Amino acid sequence: MQTQKTRLASYIAAGLIAGSASAVSTSVVAEPSLDAGIEISNMYLWRGLDLGAPDGSPMIAGSLDVDSGLGFYAGTWAASGDSTAGTELDLYVGYATDLTDDISVDLALVTYMYPSTTRDDEEFGDFGDLSEVILSVSGYGFGVSYYNNIAGLSGYEYVAASYGTGPFGIAVGRHMFDDEAQGGDFGKNMTHVDLSFAFNDEVSFTASTIVDSDLDENVRSSTLLQVVYAKSFSF
Numbered sequence: 001m002q003t004q005k006t007r008l009a010s011y012i013a014a015g016l017i018a019g020s021a022s023a024v025s026t027s028v029v030a031e032p033s034l035d036a037g038i039e040i041s042n043m044y045l046w047r048g049l050d051l052g053a054p055d056g057s058p059m060i061a062g063s064l065d066v067d068s069g070l071g072f073y074a075g076t077w078a079a080s081g082d083s084t085a086g087t088e089l090d091l092y093v094g095y096a097t098d099l100t101d102d103i104s105v106d107l108a109l110v111t112y113m114y115p116s117t118t119r120d121d122e123e124f125g126d127f128g129d130l131s132e133v134i135l136s137v138s139g140y141g142f143g144v145s146y147y148n149n150i151a152g153l154s155g156y157e158y159v160a161a162s163y164g165t166g167p168f169g170i171a172v173g174r175h176m177f178d179d180e181a182q183g184g185d186f187g188k189n190m191t192h193v194d195l196s197f198a199f200n201d202e203v204s205f206t207a208s209t210i211v212d213s214d215l216d217e218n219v220r221s222s223t224l225l226q227v228v229y230a231k232s233f234s235f
Helices: 217-221
Strands: 033-041 058-066 073-079 088-098 103-113 132-138 142-151 156-165 168-177 190-200 202-214 221-233
Touching: none
Parallel strands: none
Antiparallel strands: 033 058, 033 221, 058 073, 073 088, 088 103, 103 132, 132 142, 142 156, 156 168, 168 190, 190 202, 202 221
């Protein structure tokens, strides 16, 4: 779920939103709203990893979000591009509010589903199989987000800190596992750094590098370059 309009644009990408670890503004609007978005990317970049590898699959995604105007919101995000799990469908609900004129907080519950999964055990195909609670605080250009997996990969946490000014942004994300054996190659503690540049409201670029990991040296030294075209619509 990585569109510019959704509150979870930076949270979900296999979920939510994808992609970037940057925090987004969570200002509460005065009236109910309905927003939709589409996104096309050369890769499915999720928390420092290309989920389309090794096939090099591009990603096409769409979202639909409802904001109550009172802080509560709900939405869905669907995407292709995951070579292992197949088509992804995310459902989420949350509450966002401003603590001060400059600081806001967002609490969300997200469930990730893969109805076309190619895995033999068909895990994560149903509602609730894979879910996270996400807490995000943002203000003065800074953002901190904490993700706790409450179903599907219990013992997995992710934390991200970011700063943005103008079209430029930097984010640092850390994967943390209680038991690294549970996730195979994915179940490794690691840290990535993302540098982003928004060319305009629709086109952006992100360079993501794993800087500390229990993975092999080639993975640690590689840099991924993502190019995204995103378009949002308000109704």
